[in-house]
Amino acid sequence: MDAVYRLSFAILADEADARDAAQDTFVTAWRQIGRLRDPERFDAWLQRVAVNAARMTHRARRRRGVREIPASHVGEMAELPVTASVEIDARRLEAALGRLSIDQRSILALHHLEGRSLAELAEILDIPSGTVKSRLHTARQALHAALLAEAIER
Amino acid sequence: MTMSDDWGEDRLANAYAAMTAARPAPADLQGGTLTALRTASIGRGPQPPGFARLSSVAASFGAVAIALVLVVVFTGLPHNGAAVPSAASPVAPGGSIAPSTAVSPPTGSAVPTILGIPVISVPELIALRTRGPAPSPEEVAVRGWMIRSNVVYDCAIPDIEQHPLVPRCLAPTFLMERPERPTELTTDGPSVTPLLGPDSHMEVDIAGQEPVEVIAIGHLADHRWPTCQPAEQDACRRVFVADRIVPADASLEGLPEPWRIPRSASSEPSTDPEDVVSRLEVLLGDITVVFMGHVAAGLLREVEPAVVDRGDIDSATQLHPVWVARALVAGDPEPGVARTFIIADRRVHEPALPIWDASEDGVAPLPEREQSLRWPPRGADIVEMPFDDEPGRPPVQVAVIDKTGKLVEARAATSAQIAVRDITMNAVGIADLPDGGVLVDWGGSMCDDLLTLTISASDAGIPDRVTVDGRRGLPCRLMLMYYAVVLSFDPAVRAEDLAGQYLIGP
Numbered sequence: 234m235d236a237v238y239r240l241s242f243a244i245l246a247d248e249a250d251a252r253d254a255a256q257d258t259f260v261t262a263w264r265q266i267g268r269l270r271d272p273e274r275f276d277a278w279l280q281r282v283a284v285n286a287a288r289m290t291h292r293a294r295r296r297r298g299v300r301e302i303p304a305s306h307v308g309e310m311a312e313l314p315v316t317a318s319v320e321i322d323a324r325r326l327e328a329a330l331g332r333l334s335i336d337q338r339s340i341l342a343l344h345h346l347e348g349r350s351l352a353e354l355a356e357i358l359d360i361p362s363g364t365v366k367s368r369l370h371t372a373r374q375a376l377h378a379a380l381l382a383e384a385i386e387r
Numbered sequence: 388m389t390m391s392d393d394w395g396e397d398r399l400a401n402a403y404a405a406m407t408a409a410r411p412a413p414a415d416l417q418g419g420t421l422t423a424l425r426t427a428s429i430g431r432g433p434q435p436p437g438f439a440r441l442s443s444v445a446a447s448f449g450a451v452a453i454a455l456v457l458v459v460v461f462t463g464l465p466h467n468g469a470a471v472p473s474a475a476s477p478v479a480p481g482g483s484i485a486p487s488t489a490v491s492p493p494t495g496s497a498v499p500t501i502l503g504i505p506v507i508s509v510p511e512l513i514a515l516r517t518r519g520p521a522p523s524p525e526e527v528a529v530r531g532w533m534i535r536s537n538v539v540y541d542c543a544i545p546d547i548e549q550h551p552l553v554p555r556c557l558a559p560t561f562l563m564e565r566p567e568r569p570t571e572l573t574t575d576g577p578s579v580t581p582l583l584g585p586d587s588h589m590e591v592d593i594a595g596q597e598p599v600e601v602i603a604i605g606h607l608a609d610h611r612w613p614t615c616q617p618a619e620q621d622a623c624r625r626v627f628v629a630d631r632i633v634p635a636d637a638s639l640e641g642l643p644e645p646w647r648i649p650r651s652a653s654s655e656p657s658t659d660p661e662d663v664v665s666r667l668e669v670l671l672g673d674i675t676v677v678f679m680g681h682v683a684a685g686l687l688r689e690v691e692p693a694v695v696d697r698g699d700i701d702s703a704t705q706l707h708p709v710w711v712a713r714a715l716v717a718g719d720p721e722p723g724v725a726r727t728f729i730i731a732d733r734r735v736h737e738p739a740l741p742i743w744d745a746s747e748d749g750v751a752p753l754p755e756r757e758q759s760l761r762w763p764p765r766g767a768d769i770v771e772m773p774f775d776d777e778p779g780r781p782p783v784q785v786a787v788i789d790k791t792g793k794l795v796e797a798r799a800a801t802s803a804q805i806a807v808r809d810i811t812m813n814a815v816g817i818a819d820l821p822d823g824g825v826l827v828d829w830g831g832s833m834c835d836d837l838l839t840l841t842i843s844a845s846d847a848g849i850p851d852r853v854t855v856d857g858r859r860g861l862p863c864r865l866m867l868m869y870y871a872v873v874l875s876f877d878p879a880v881r882a883e884d885l886a887g888q889y890l891i892g893p
Contacts (some may be wrong), residue, residue, distance in 0.1 A: 238412035243403060252416060263833040263868070275834075322398060323405035345396070346403040377394060 237283050243342035244287040246330045254290040258283045281357045284339045291335045329379035337372035501602055502675055504528045509564040510577045516607055516625050524608035525723040532566040532598040550615055551584055551690055552623040566598040581629040586690050588631040588643045588678050600635040610747045614692040630678040641846045646680035656681045657732050662888055663710045665841050665854045670757055674714040677725050684708050693749040700743055700750055708732040764839055784837050791844040793876045800871035815855055815887025825882045828871035829889045831857050850880050853887040
């Protein structure tokens, strides 16, 4: 459950959304478990379900025009010490991800957080491997631009 | 503010890891999901926001065929105690161990056995040991007289690695045909010097001056002989390894008290021996445990030298304590030959490791065919519960094995019955019901489609444990499903007298 939540949060960058997406992931997976023919590929299959659940959650949230900001998150950015640390990188990344599309966040999270190879990304996202390469490249460019923009705006 | 913007692969991966580590899953996510699912499925109480889809899923199961509350109805559960191991019926439920054909009993007499193992004399053991180029590894029970020698003799410790089959500098313990008090390193009558290692059950006090009549259960051709020094291998094969020494008039019931390595171990095992046996029986069918013990992390090499040849197993057992169980497996081609199993002692919420099989070929994971499910388990009643709205989804099967002979009914829990207690994650909850029976429930994996529920009895034959084994399904440990059954016993059993455990993981 932790792994599903982690992936959901990496895609959605929002705790409440990640919670809903994780729950939806389990419900969907439970209903569709009979379609899983190769138990050895359960992890990849579940991540595919999680990515789809995150997309659905993101769409619903966007329609409502609501974005919850956890209380624990308020003020954090202003209080950061000016030191180059992993923690600072993490917060920059979290902020920058908010500028990316849901599909870009998904492919980046699967690759850089979950360590999925290009072939595995193709399977999970159900797209050709050539498309995976181009989308990943585009997502990386977008992320770098977003990171730069975050740094400049701060 | 100036910051490096060279975001390489490692930096990005580290940032991702730190970002998600700083936002752990809410503590109530697991329980909340499960509780909401249960609430939705039985159609009671308000549904918290965010679970709209859960209710639609649950509703699709219909009013009666509620998949989350297992509807287990048995009509043919036995009332008798045929499944309870005893001295008269020493083999585990439903099975039988054929007497060894390697021993010839006196003509016209019944073959005496203990734990289903033929009882022979000391001269017969000597004959087995010296017969042919290699003795048989079949388990035997030797009746004789035992005494520990008090002879003191010089002993030079050889400069070679110690081996469990070649103990150095031990005063011998004699297993004799006749009661003697040897004053030398030999006896007048036939005798052998059995190997009593740290993995032997000694259930007799032989420290006195007088010999004690015993039955020594053990074997020749121990599987560890190939790891002896080449010059000592033949001698190693002919060592009589004593697994268990019991009084000659013993009536063996239940499991022997596990030995411990080290003997002074202060920490308690994470899992109970009964659960270890249950896991083995789920995989292998009926077994008769000859010995059983618990080895602290890092010490398995002392009793299983071959483990050093398997880096993966060695690493795992350096980190985790293990159970070692030697057992006769009823379904084996050679059921008279005991096998030695190594089972990681891991907590129920940890992923299970394979069961390892120690044989002459070394220590290796149990063959895949044996790790895979043996279904249905022997002596089980099976109930299938289809998913009505999903024709392609295999039904959940629950196998109930009653070892007490006192279970008269297992049935679905009603909404009112479920309401008596809250869910306990990763554990079996047991509660008395006002109208009789006990509620047994647990939060299980959504991948649990083949479940074994085993009701064990104490030495007194009283139901004392319910073990739910969910390890037959996919390698999926997600907690989502809620399961609840009501068990009725005759005579009635109180919840406080029952313990429960849920085994999860692949």
